[in-house]
Amino acid sequence: GAGVSQSPSNKVTEKGKDVELRCDPISGHTALYWYRQSLGQGLEFLIYFQGNSAPDKSGLPSDRFSAERTGGSVSTLTIQRTQQEDSAVYLCASSLKVGQGGSPLHFGNGTRLTVT
Amino acid sequence: AQSVSQHNHHVILSEAASLELGCNYSYGGTVNLFWYVQYPGQHLQLLLKYFSGDPLVKGIKGFEAEFIKSKFSFNLRKPSVQWSDTAEYFCAVNARGSQGNLIFGKGTKLSVKP
Numbered sequence: 036g037a038g039v040s041q042s043p044s045n046k047v048t049e050k051g052k053d054v055e056l057r058c059d060p061i062s063g064h065t066a067l068y069w070y071r072q073s074l075g076q077g078l079e080f081l082i083y084f085q086g087n088s089a090p091d092k093s094g095l096p097s098d099r100f101s102a103e104r105t106g107g108s109v110s111t112l113t114i115q116r117t118q119q120e121d122s123a124v125y126l127c128a129s130s131l132k133v134g135q136g137g138s139p140l141h142f143g144n145g146t147r148l149t150v151t
Numbered sequence: 152a153q154s155v156s157q158h159n160h161h162v163i164l165s166e167a168a169s170l171e172l173g174c175n176y177s178y179g180g181t182v183n184l185f186w187y188v189q190y191p192g193q194h195l196q197l198l199l200k201y202f203s204g205d206p207l208v209k210g211i212k213g214f215e216a217e218f219i220k221s222k223f224s225f226n227l228r229k230p231s232v233q234w235s236d237t238a239e240y241f242c243a244v245n246a247r248g249s250q251g252n253l254i255f256g257k258g259t260k261l262s263v264k265p
Contacts, residue, residue, distance in 0.1 A: 038194075068252065075160075077257030078195075078241060091252055126195070139185065139197040140253060 037061065039143035041127050047149045048117055056112040056146045060129030067110050068130075068140060069102055073123040081125075084110065117150045124148070153178040155242050157256035164232055165264050172227040172259050174216075174242030184225040185243040185253070186216055195241070201225065212236070234265045 040059040048054050060067050069081040080094035084104040095101070099117075104110040114121055124147050128140035158173035176182065186198040199210025206218040216227045225242060242256040 070255070075257070077157075078243075078255035080252050080254060083252045094252070128195075139200060140187075140195075142195040144194045 039127055039129055039141050041125075041143035041146050043146055044144060045147045045149075047151060050119060050150055051116055053113065053115045054117055054148065056114075056125050056127075056148070058110045058112070058127030058129075058143060060108065060110070060127070061141055062108075064129035064131060064141070065107065066130045066138075067104055068128045069110070069112050070126045070128065071123045072126055072145070078126065081112070114148075117148075119150045122148055122150045153182075153244055153246060153254045155244050155254055155256035157240075157242055157259050159259045160257070161260045161262070163262045163264065166234055167231050168263075170227070170229040170232045170236070170261070172240055172242075172261070174225045174227065174256060175223050176225065176242075176244045176254075177223065178244065178246060180246055182244050182246055184216075184218060186210065186214070186225075186227050187241045187243060187255075188238050189241070189258075190238045198227075198240070232261070232263050234263045237261060237263045 042057045065086045068083040070078045072078050082090055082092050082102045084090045099115045102112045124145040126145045128142045130140045131138040154177045156175045184201040187195045188198045189195045198214055199208050201208045201218045209215045214229050216225055218225050239258045239260045241258045243253050245253045
């Protein structure tokens, strides 16, 4: 079946511009996560959504970052006034209900963001 | 707050060598533990997980990991690596039964020489 789909796969933007990254999770998965992967930094948690509950935004690095999930499905991560340090691969993952013991995350291929 | 430490940044082995990648976590409660793998050019995928029961868990491709609660460790092992095991390996933890997110270590890059 279809996996987690992210778009675009690559995005080059100028410093100061806003960008939107999209994630389409696996159908039926109620939990959705955004991570950032930078060289040597591993996976940095950004935000997750669980059903209709308020999202956990504790990982967002600044108020320039925001995310929403419409209708419990597709999610958009928005970065305003991009900076060069925002350059990274942004990964989206989905899973069955968070907290359900051992539910694995299914990752998309990521969006590689380059801020020039 | 939970955290995960992976001791080795880059491990280089020859084929048929044995592998052990260290992972320690910090959290006082009950946890779920995972190892994910990212092969070159591919997305992250689950290698194995520990939820409960036998602390020695077996995953795909001959990998196994042992949960040692007293040491807060979940080391990954494979008796004989292959060139195709070249990848980056990530240990991850989340708190059982909570709405906590999945926290990852910084990853260990494994290079296997043919």
